[in-house]
Amino acid sequence: MRSGLVLAGGRSTRFGEADKSFAEVDGRPMIRRVADRLGAVTDELVVNCRDDQRTAVADALEGIPYRVAVDPVPDEGPVAGMRTGLRVASGNAVAVVACDMPLADPALFERLFAAVDSAAVPRADDRLHPLHAVYDRHAGRVACDRTLAAGSRRLYDVLARVDPVVVDADDVTRYRSPFTNVNSRTDLAAVTGRIEN
Ligand SMILES: Nc1nc2c(ncn2[C@@H]2O[C@H](COP(=O)(O)OP(=O)(O)OP(=O)(O)O)[C@@H](O)[C@H]2O)c(=O)[nH]1
Numbered sequence: 001m002r003s004g005l006v007l008a009g010g011r012s013t014r015f016g017e018a019d020k021s022f023a024e025v026d027g028r029p030m031i032r033r034v035a036d037r038l039g040a041v042t043d044e045l046v047v048n049c050r051d052d053q054r055t056a057v058a059d060a061l062e063g064i065p066y067r068v069a070v071d072p073v074p075d076e077g078p079v080a081g082m083r084t085g086l087r088v089a090s091g092n093a094v095a096v097v098a099c100d101m102p103l104a105d106p107a108l109f110e111r112l113f114a115a116v117d118s119a120a121v122p123r124a125d126d127r128l129h130p131l132h133a134v135y136d137r138h139a140g141r142v143a144c145d146r147t148l149a150a151g152s153r154r155l156y157d158v159l160a161r162v163d164p165v166v167v168d169a170d171d172v173t174r175y176r177s178p179f180t181n182v183n184s185r186t187d188l189a190a191v192t193g194r195i196e197n
Contacts, residue, residue, distance in 0.1 A: 002113060003091030004038030006031060007131065008049045008057065008099035009071050009081040014183040021049075021099040022056050023182070025191055029060040030182060033102040039064065040106040041113065042095055048085035050074040077153035078131065083144035086137055094140060098131040098181055102191055105178035109134065111167055119143075119164035124173040128166065130155040132179055135162065 069088035143161035
């Protein structure tokens, strides 16, 4: 079984007052676009967020079945959020994606699921993308636990601990990058009109 995990527990400080997870891209909240894309290649959806985001998540995902994974302590960074989500997910393999990647690519996730052992991470332009990657649920949890226990909040430290299969994604980034993430209002404007479905 495959799970999808959307991380949405950040504070969107670069985005201004609003929570970027719920900002609309071409008429749909960004988190919903990400959920729809993951839904095409997974059997269950888990959303990691803070307790105070639950109502807005429910509104944005109306009609989509999902389970919520609330951070026991908020604001401990994406590795802590990933650990919270992996604790709730039930699939053996879990596609982890940030809420601010509305161009996340189901076809690339298929390739990552096919390649995963302890983890599979795409590389494009010599960069690894840990928030558009697939993790073995147990291996991912252990790697998050150990990273946090070592005092790090870095996703790259999680990757180093899972020893991932690296999937070359330079072919998919040629025309539009699935790794484009929206941090600011300017970024939001840049992805608007670029979504095909
Ligand atoms: N659970 C949880 N997720 C987080 C946390 N910080 C960031 N994230 C998530 O990690 C992903 C990447 O983070 P950023 O792009 O930096 O998002 P952000 O922290 O909301 O935005 P900035 O405040 O502008 O840095 C997003 O999906 C965030 O929701 C956190 O403290 N807890």
